[in-house]
Structure formats: structure tokens, C-alpha cells
Amino acid sequence: MKDQIWIRKVILIAVCISISACLQVFSDHFIYWKPSLLDEFWRLWTAHWVHVGWMHFLLNMLAFACLPFIFPHVLNRHLCALLLILPPFISLIFYFYLPYIDAYAGLSGVLHGLYTAVSLVYLQYPKERKFAILVLVLVAAKLLWENTFGQAGTAKLIGSPVLTEAHLIGAIGGVLSGLGYLSINGKGRAQAS
Template sequence: MKDQIWIGKVILIAVCVSVSACLQVFPDLFIYWRPSLLAEFWRLWTAHWVHVGWMHFFLNMLAFACLPFIFPHARNWHLCVLLLLLPPFISLIFYFYLPYIEAYAGLSGVLHGLYTAVGLVYLQYPKERKFAILVLLLIATKLVWENTFGQTGTAQLIGSPVLTEAHLIGAIGGVLCGLSYLLFRRVERTD
């Protein structure tokens, strides 16, 4: 059974990395492009799977691939639900509340949401609680740093500006998803 879970995680990672790599071939068709976002609704999701370059792709895929192994209790279906909810959440916040964002590409906002949501859910596991707190504190510290001092190192590495708003919005989405899951589980246990 345990082997099947690990194989499932590897398959999920392989599928996501493959889809993202395929989108890299024609990135202009898939990025967040505000003028055509609502007419080309797929961009709500695909914008977060296409990247500004291969180094950007590699860094985001590496962070994504680590998640299921850092948090082994995270089920594939939980991750899939988050991967369906977080991209349009971030894209729609951009569209309705941050109209100055014309274009965006990258998974980093979704990654912040994934790690935040899973970290919150991991607080319920006594043996993993300290690690979950550490991850959440690191994310919070990173967000404060980025929104206070900016982000230059990563921008130089990937060759493009980093949209720190995506990180913050993704983390907020992760908090909402994580807390919703915990609330749902609590209600489910009382029934």
C-alpha cells in the first residue's frame, strides 16, 4: 500500500512537470494576459504552469516535486484540489483587484498556497507539528521580507521580475483552503 502511495505521488509530479514543460513550447498562448483573460478562460489555470524561461521552470518544478515528499500525509487528491482552486483564485484576484498586472507566468504563487495549506493541515499531526510551524514561519518571513525589501536575487536568476503579489495572494489562498479543510474535517468528525 505504501509503495502505491509513493508511486502515485511520483506519477502526479511527472504529469504536472510534463504538462508544464509542454506549455513552455507556446507560452504566449497560456500566460496570464489581462486583456484576453476572461475570453480565454484557460489562462486562469495555465498562466501558473507556464514560465518565463527554463530556469524559472526548473526552480518551480523542483519546489513542486519536493512538496509531496516533505509532507507525506498530503494525499494526491488534496493536492489536485488545491491545484484546481489556487490558480483561478490568484488569477481572478489579479484581474479584479490588481488591474496594473497585465501579464504573469509562473507557479510560485500557487506553490506558496500549496505549502501554506498543507502546512496548516499538518498542524493536526502531533509528530509533524513543529515542522509545519517551521514551514509556516519561513513562508511568513519570506512574505514579509519580499514585501518590505523586494526580491532581486531570484529575479536575476530567472531573468525576469518577480511578482511578489502572487506569493502573497497564493499564501492567502492557501490559508483559506487549509482552514476550510480543517473546518470541514472538524464538522465531519462531529457528525
């Protein structure tokens, strides 16, 4: 049974990385492009799966691939739900509240949301609670650092400016998603008892 769960996780990761790589080839048609966003609605999701270059792609896919293995209780269906919810959340916040953002590409905002949401849910597991707290503290410290001192090193590595607003919005979306899950899950447990 455990082997099947791991195989499913590997398959999910491989499918996501493959889709992202395919979108990367025609990235101009899939990035967040504000003038076209509401007419080409797929950009709400695809913008987060294309990258400014292959190094950017590699770094984000590596961070994505690690998540299900450092949080082994996370289920594929929960990851898929987050992958459907977080990208349009971030894109619509850009569109309506950050009008100066005309273009965006990258998974890093979604990654911040994924790690935050999963860490919040992991607080309910006593054996993993300390690790979940550590991840939440590290995400908060990273957000504080990059909103205070910037991301010059990462920008140089990927060859493009880093949009730290995406990280913050993604983390906020992760907090909302994680708390929403815990609330729904708690109500379901209460009704079952």
C-alpha cells in the same frame, strides 16, 4: 501499500511537470494576459504552469516536486483540489483587484498557497506539528522579506521581475483552503461521532 502511495505521488509530479513543460513551448497562448483572460478562460489555470524561462520552470518544478515528500501524509486528491482552486483564485484577484498586472507566468504563487495550506493541515499531526509551524514561519518570513526588501536575486536568476503579489495572494489562498479543509474535516468528524 506505502509503495503504491509513493508511486502515485511520483506519477502526479511527473504528469504535472510534463504538462508544464508542454505548455512552456507555447507559453504565449497560456500566460495570464489580462486583455484576453475572460475570453480565454483556460489562462486562469495555465498561467501558473508556464514560466518566463527554463530556469524559472526548473526552480518552480523542483519546489513542487519536493512538497509531497516533505509532507508525506498529503494525498494526491488534496493536491489536485488545491491545483484546481489556487490558480483561478490568484488569477481572479489579479484581474479584479490588481489592475496594473497585465501579464504573469509562473507557479510560485500557487506554491506559496500549497505549502501554506498543507502546513496548516499538518498542524493536526502531533509528530509533524513543529515542522508545519517551521514551514509556516518560513513562508511568513519570506513574504515579509520580499515585500520589504524585494527579490533582486531571484529576478536576476530567472531573468524577469518577481511578482511578489502572487506569492502573498497564493499564501492567502492557502490559508483559506487549509482552514476550509480543517473546518469541513472537523464537521465531518463531529457528525460521525
